Amino acid sequence: MTHFLRLYKTFIAQYFKRLLEYRIDFLTGAFSFLFDQITSLVFIFIIFSQIPSLSGYPFEAIVFIYGFSLIPKGIDHFFTDNLWKVAYFMVRRGDFDRYLTKPIHPLLHVIMETWQIDALGEFLVGLSLVIYSSTQGVIQWVWTDVLVLPLTMIMAALIYTSIKMMVSAIALWTKRSGSILQMIYSTNEFAKYPIAIYHKIIQFTITYVIPFAFTSYFPARYFMTRENPLVNLGGLYVIATIFTLFGVYLWQIGLKAYESAGS
Numbered sequence: 001m002t003h004f005l006r007l008y009k010t011f012i013a014q015y016f017k018r019l020l021e022y023r024i025d026f027l028t029g030a031f032s033f034l035f036d037q038i039t040s041l042v043f044i045f046i047i048f049s050q051i052p053s054l055s056g057y058p059f060e061a062i063v064f065i066y067g068f069s070l071i072p073k074g075i076d077h078f079f080t081d082n083l084w085k086v087a088y089f090m091v092r093r094g095d096f097d098r099y100l101t102k103p104i105h106p107l108l109h110v111i112m113e114t115w116q117i118d119a120l121g122e123f124l125v126g127l128s129l130v131i132y133s134s135t136q137g138v139i140q141w142v143w144t145d146v147l148v149l150p151l152t153m154i155m156a157a158l159i160y161t162s163i164k165m166m167v168s169a170i171a172l173w174t175k176r177s178g179s180i181l182q183m184i185y186s187t188n189e190f191a192k193y194p195i196a197i198y199h200k201i202i203q204f205t206i207t208y209v210i211p212f213a214f215t216s217y218f219p220a221r222y223f224m225t226r227e228n229p230l231v232n233l234g235g236l237y238v239i240a241t242i243f244t245l246f247g248v249y250l251w252q253i254g255l256k257a258y259e260s261a262g263s
Contacts, residue, residue, distance in 0.1 A: 041066075055196040060136040061224060062193065067129025068223075069192045069216030072156035074123030080161045081116035087168040088178030094261045096172075107165070107251045139223055149223070152233060155240040156215040160188070162240065163210065165247030172254030175261055188212040211239050 099106035170177035191212040222232035
């Protein structure tokens with residue numbers, strides 16, 4: 001454990017050195033993210049200026065679901081964004097080889113090596129929207145939420161992470177899988193709103209195939225209604241656990257099959 005913490009401290013120090021070197025990139029990314037979120041919120045506001053509710057949900061409930069969706073996504077974005085590089089170019093360029101010579105598992109090394117600091121904006125915007133909607137009476141918090149809510153956010157974040165693990169692992173065979181990851185990951189946008197507004201095919205896809213609905217809609221529905229915890233929360237916990245274990249497994253067999261692309 002001491003060795004692990006010492007390594008992590010080294011990674012943190014190296015990351016902040018890089019961050020200081022690329023401040024313009026960070027500021028550009030942060031501005032782009034804020035612009036996207038403001039645009040989305042304006043879109044929601046325009047919709048509700050024309051209708052009283054969306055699929056039975058008032059404005060404040062939609063804001064809660066939207067904000068809820070950003071928190072686990074931000075957590076995943078902050079800690080595991082380096083998996084995108086594996087999917088897009090690390091293996092193809094031969095850069096991945098250096099992870100195989102280190103005294104730490106390559107998957108853990110990839111994840112620990114980089115933080116994505118602009119993900120804090122994603123997390124804070126989501127938290128602000130959840131707090132705002134809570135003040136509007138959408139949620140009646142209970143004392144058990146002190147434990148349940150953080151656990152739920154972590155498990156929801158693991159769904160994002162596990163999907164990135166599974167698809168990035170494909171690159172260990174094919175040398176790149178970034179376009180596949182981008183296509184799959186983009187479906188998380190559907191999870192920012194009640195799934196009932198979508199066609200049945202989309203509902204099925206984001207619930208049973210690429211289960212992003214369990215990162216926001218289902219747990220958010222539980223906190224708003226306190227109904228059916230077995231599905232709304234239990235489904236999330238089970239799916240997150242299975243997907244994470246499968247993602248790690250794919251990396252394990254991918255590493256055994258890995259052949260360097262060279263320099």
